[in-house]
Amino acid sequence: MMRFFLRRLAGLAPVALGVATLTFALIHLVPGDPVIAMLGENAAPVDIAAMRHQLGLDRPLPAQYVSYLGGLLRGDLGSSISFHEPVTALIAARFPATLELAAAGLTVAVLIAFPLGFIAGARPGSAADFGAMAFAILGISVPHLYLGPLLMIVFSLRLGWLPLTGRGGLAHLVLPALTMGTAMAGILARMLRQSLAGVRDADFMRAARAKGLGEFHALAAHGLRNALTPVVSLMGLQAGALLTGSIVTEIIFSWPGIGRLMIEAIAARDYPLAQGCVLVFALTYVVVNLLTDIAYSLIDPRVRLG
Amino acid sequence: MTASKTRWQTGQAAGGALSLLALLAALTMPGCRAVPVQAPANYLRVDIDTSPLSLDPRYGTDAVSSRINELIFDSLARIDARGAIVGELAESLERPSPTELVFHLRRGVRFSDGRPLTARDVKYTFDSMLDPAALSPKGGDMAALARVEAPDDFTIKFITTRPYAPALQWALHGVVPYATPPPGRNQPAPPGSGPFRLRRLVRDEWVILDRNPYHRAPPAAVGGIAFKVVPDPTVCALELIKGAAQFAQNNLPPDLVAYLRGRRGLRVVQAAGSTYQYMEFNFRDPILADLRVRQAIAMAIDRDALVASIMRGTARVATGMLAPENWAYEANVVRYPYDPQAARRLLDAAGYPMRAGGRRFALVYTTTQGEERRLLAQAFAAMLAEVGIELRIRTYEWPTFYSDIQRGNFDVTSMAWIGINDPHHYYMVFDSAMTPPKGLNRSGYSNPRMDRLLEQADATLDPVRRKAIYAEVQKLAAHDLPYLSLWWQDNVAVMSREVAGFRPFPNGSLRSFASISLAQGGLLRLPPEAPEAALR
Numbered sequence: 001m002m003r004f005f006l007r008r009l010a011g012l013a014p015v016a017l018g019v020a021t022l023t024f025a026l027i028h029l030v031p032g033d034p035v036i037a038m039l040g041e042n043a044a045p046v047d048i049a050a051m052r053h054q055l056g057l058d059r060p061l062p063a064q065y066v067s068y069l070g071g072l073l074r075g076d077l078g079s080s081i082s083f084h085e086p087v088t089a090l091i092a093a094r095f096p097a098t099l100e101l102a103a104a105g106l107t108v109a110v111l112i113a114f115p116l117g118f119i120a121g122a123r124p125g126s127a128a129d130f131g132a133m134a135f136a137i138l139g140i141s142v143p144h145l146y147l148g149p150l151l152m153i154v155f156s157l158r159l160g161w162l163p164l165t166g167r168g169g170l171a172h173l174v175l176p177a178l179t180m181g182t183a184m185a186g187i188l189a190r191m192l193r194q195s196l197a198g199v200r201d202a203d204f205m206r207a208a209r210a211k212g213l214g215e216f217h218a219l220a221a222h223g224l225r226n227a228l229t230p231v232v233s234l235m236g237l238q239a240g241a242l243l244t245g246s247i248v249t250e251i252i253f254s255w256p257g258i259g260r261l262m263i264e265a266i267a268a269r270d271y272p273l274a275q276g277c278v279l280v281f282a283l284t285y286v287v288v289n290l291l292t293d294i295a296y297s298l299i300d301p302r303v304r305l306g
Numbered sequence: 307m308t309a310s311k312t313r314w315q316t317g318q319a320a321g322g323a324l325s326l327l328a329l330l331a332a333l334t335m336p337g338c339r340a341v342p343v344q345a346p347a348n349y350l351r352v353d354i355d356t357s358p359l360s361l362d363p364r365y366g367t368d369a370v371s372s373r374i375n376e377l378i379f380d381s382l383a384r385i386d387a388r389g390a391i392v393g394e395l396a397e398s399l400e401r402p403s404p405t406e407l408v409f410h411l412r413r414g415v416r417f418s419d420g421r422p423l424t425a426r427d428v429k430y431t432f433d434s435m436l437d438p439a440a441l442s443p444k445g446g447d448m449a450a451l452a453r454v455e456a457p458d459d460f461t462i463k464f465i466t467t468r469p470y471a472p473a474l475q476w477a478l479h480g481v482v483p484y485a486t487p488p489p490g491r492n493q494p495a496p497p498g499s500g501p502f503r504l505r506r507l508v509r510d511e512w513v514i515l516d517r518n519p520y521h522r523a524p525p526a527a528v529g530g531i532a533f534k535v536v537p538d539p540t541v542c543a544l545e546l547i548k549g550a551a552q553f554a555q556n557n558l559p560p561d562l563v564a565y566l567r568g569r570r571g572l573r574v575v576q577a578a579g580s581t582y583q584y585m586e587f588n589f590r591d592p593i594l595a596d597l598r599v600r601q602a603i604a605m606a607i608d609r610d611a612l613v614a615s616i617m618r619g620t621a622r623v624a625t626g627m628l629a630p631e632n633w634a635y636e637a638n639v640v641r642y643p644y645d646p647q648a649a650r651r652l653l654d655a656a657g658y659p660m661r662a663g664g665r666r667f668a669l670v671y672t673t674t675q676g677e678e679r680r681l682l683a684q685a686f687a688a689m690l691a692e693v694g695i696e697l698r699i700r701t702y703e704w705p706t707f708y709s710d711i712q713r714g715n716f717d718v719t720s721m722a723w724i725g726i727n728d729p730h731h732y733y734m735v736f737d738s739a740m741t742p743p744k745g746l747n748r749s750g751y752s753n754p755r756m757d758r759l760l761e762q763a764d765a766t767l768d769p770v771r772r773k774a775i776y777a778e779v780q781k782l783a784a785h786d787l788p789y790l791s792l793w794w795q796d797n798v799a800v801m802s803r804e805v806a807g808f809r810p811f812p813n814g815s816l817r818s819f820a821s822i823s824l825a826q827g828g829l830l831r832l833p834p835e836a837p838e839a840a841l842r
Contacts, residue, residue: 030705030706031705031706031709031710032705032706032708032709033705033709036708036712037705038443047438047441047443047445047446048743050438050439050441051441054439054441082359083359083509084360084365084488084489090509093509094510149538149540149541149544152541152544153544156544156548157544157547157548163550164541164544164545164548164550165534165536165541165545165550166511166534167511251537251538252538252541253541254510254511254534254535254536254537254538254541256508256509256510256511256535260510260537261510264356267703267704267705268705269705
């Protein structure tokens, strides 16, 4: 497993290079000017030229690209044009908040999805299956933009149980995590239900029942494990999507995460900051998928990493 | 394999996955990080929609930075609640020659760290904005400022390259202590001599201001201001209803303001504002270069209806760029009342008869993606369709939109000017020499008479004569229609009834926070502020 792990870690380098190149190209191709955004629209041409020079934006794009890559190799993502601060410091200050939100969202999703999917998968076509899947569809269908304020009105404004916005104690995390996790819970529950329904008639399940195991125990002990592989695979993909999908939730709940930072950076054409945020998102996505692969081998010993 | 062993393995696998989750969650849980920021008691809690970009007055140009910076930093002069320029650090002003402004500073002023404020600090502030290496966005406006001198500790002298009437506007820039470096991570805000000082800045979360101990505060005034960043307007409204926020100004759309009016515990203060909303025409387009077409568009748009519907009555129909509160405002200009019949006649006369399908010609309307902007575009399209003009709406995110506008890549657009204090702004937008990238004349409008008037106004130091020139400028602009004036947006503040002593400013300034108080039921009333003498 160690060899696999190291090989995948080494694979991060070309991914980082690809993402850095793509982001650099895209953000420089779209219209907009960080210097105008910074100096204001009535800036004197001489000041605009001076700032372009100072930021190195008057150099040819290939030269800027080489400088950017050189900085990356040294772990230097540059300095934010808008905030006058190192990009690494800005991202480091916000990344824990996004990770916290994504982890909490994932936890909520798993806690809702597993019982729901199991109940539905254990008795396909039953009223429990119908009810659980209706709930799952509802979770998938309601957009964050609507669910977030709805939860706020009920749990904060009406009941007064939880704070409305901001990052703080555990209480601050509940509503954003529910908003983030509900859609993912629906997706995971549906996948688990399908997967469980698929293994119910497998040979090993018949063997388990023949040994005298009840339906519930056979499904929990043998079926669930075999049904988990596609669910974990989906979880890996969804966990990455949770990170990027946190942007809307961060805006609604005034959560000081990297998603909001990235939106601000793109709007201001703050090239170094936008590139840094996209790079961090991409690398996180890759790491989450690496963790997913490791989780496969834990769940199913037939899966060998190497 | 026994059933119990299988159960154990399944449990182990599921446990492993959950442990991984728990570890991830635990690593990032709130307990693992710094104590959350809280607004201290007796601090006014204010919702803002974005973090300030810079709390150094030499660098912050965005609206939120400007609003907060004027609470931390004093300037030589400031705009008062009537829109007049009055002395702040300067107690008097002299003009010994057409190219010199001499400010005499008040004595006994201290920065929030205790250092006395002298002319050396003022000179340094302006020198550092003019230094090209410092990359201050404020330097571009001061091209006519030759140098700043400090002949003694309490005298500051601006020397201009030519007689330059708008020079007094430079006195509105906040003053920082001598040798303050450009902003950086370790110095989010230098000390100022204003009523507040920065206690804590947590980007995207909070800006907390304490009282400046060296600035006299009225009795019972709040202990400080806690600005909380809440980007979503609906959530901002919920915070006001819940009482989590006590004040928000100009960051709620009109429909939410209408919803909040009359809510128990809240009151809405709506006051005349100077933010000017306009429609801009591209003169490079042969259709729009015809005055009759622009006049027809002006008469086809029912601005009263738009103010009543889209703006929900939070604006006044405008006659020009300067609001009536501005000292140079001219009311006697040509106006274009809603008259679709007259608009059709003008279009016929211009050689654009109605064709089959009720269409004469098509124009592209470029705008941004905000909900209000899109709604406005649809309303314009519907009104212009009534007279046979097809308006094709194109929406872009702001930087792309702005880049297109700068390059003249548009037919018709609509934007707003915020914070117009001095009529010199007409020069920036209507002088034919001011096409981008040099200035803001994006429509390519050119009228030699307008150029002459604008250049003459900038060189006229006598305010009475200058006002007369700007009266002509406003009449000419209303006739030529490079802009169709839509409305002046009101300043709308929604606040808790506990808040007492708030005074609205036409430019949206929050300077009255210096004397604001919190009282149960809003019973506390402060005496009215005595008007101050304007600097001339």
